[in-house]
Amino acid sequence: MTMAMTAVRAIGRPARPPGTAGAALQVARRALLKYVRTPALSVMAIVQAGMFLFSFRYVFGGAIHAGSGSYVNFLVPGYVATLMLFTGGGIAVAVAEDKTAGFTDRLLSLPVPRLSLVLGRTLADSVTNAWSIATTTALGFAFGFRLTGSVGGALAALGLCLLYAVVFTVVFIVMGLYAPNAQAAQGMSLIAFVFAFISSAYVPAASMPGWLQPFSKYQPLTPMVDAVRSLLAGSSSDVGLALAWSAILLAVFTPVAVLRYRKA
Numbered sequence: 001m002t003m004a005m006t007a008v009r010a011i012g013r014p015a016r017p018p019g020t021a022g023a024a025l026q027v028a029r030r031a032l033l034k035y036v037r038t039p040a041l042s043v044m045a046i047v048q049a050g051m052f053l054f055s056f057r058y059v060f061g062g063a064i065h066a067g068s069g070s071y072v073n074f075l076v077p078g079y080v081a082t083l084m085l086f087t088g089g090g091i092a093v094a095v096a097e098d099k100t101a102g103f104t105d106r107l108l109s110l111p112v113p114r115l116s117l118v119l120g121r122t123l124a125d126s127v128t129n130a131w132s133i134a135t136t137t138a139l140g141f142a143f144g145f146r147l148t149g150s151v152g153g154a155l156a157a158l159g160l161c162l163l164y165a166v167v168f169t170v171v172f173i174v175m176g177l178y179a180p181n182a183q184a185a186q187g188m189s190l191i192a193f194v195f196a197f198i199s200s201a202y203v204p205a206a207s208m209p210g211w212l213q214p215f216s217k218y219q220p221l222t223p224m225v226d227a228v229r230s231l232l233a234g235s236s237s238d239v240g241l242a243l244a245w246s247a248i249l250l251a252v253f254t255p256v257a258v259l260r261y262r263k264a
Contacts, residue, residue, distance in 0.1 A: 027120025095176025
């Protein structure tokens with residue numbers, strides 16, 4: 001009798017809600033499966049990177065002077081460091097689509113920490129962004145980029161680019177959560193283009209008009225890009241400022257994303 005009552009209690013006991021890590025892994029798994037089952041997404045990312053590098057390397061590169069070094073060695077680190085700003089629109093659109101399709105509502109009806117939704121999406125998109133960074137770096141070498149520093153410096157620069165991918169993933173998640181639909185999310189993501197081009201990523205900031213140089217110098221992307229170039233050249237200048245900007249952006253946008261999920 002006692003064993004039977006124990007069995008009944010065990011059967012009737014409600015399931016324990018998943019923790020933050022478990023829920024985040026499930027959200028990441030779902031997003032990654034969606035990406036894997038749509039191979040056109042990865043193919044188009046490679047094609048876009050190739051077309052961009054080709055255009056700046058061979059069409060515009062001859063008219064742009066980037067100091068004593070070759071323009072391709074100036075261009076490739078800048079593009080890889082800011083790659084997330086060109087591919088992040090897909091993240092904003094995916095988040096907005098999940099919201100309008102009702103998937104976000106189903107997640108929010110479950111007893112899971114809201115932080116896990118942000119962490120899961122960030123984890124999944126960081127994996128896909130790491131793939132984009134790796135393939136774009138390979139394309140950069142194919143278009144003529146060459147290392148001038150040590151392998152250790154190159155790995156450190158690659159690590160910074162991966163960190164930037166995590167940071168801006170959270171930014172685009174916030175865009176997707178605030179956008180009313182996928183089309184609006186795509187339009188909002190174009191704001192990132194402004195910051196990418198008005199930085200030192202593609203042309204030296206000193207070549208811009210005097211009234212524009214302060215914005216280019218003090219916005220987050222310029223020290224981020226300059227830190228990558230410094231590491232590739234064997235220096236560590238601007239790395240501290242780039243890490244500080246990354247921490248600030250994460251500290252600002254992560255709570256906003258969590259709060260937006262709570263209010264959804």
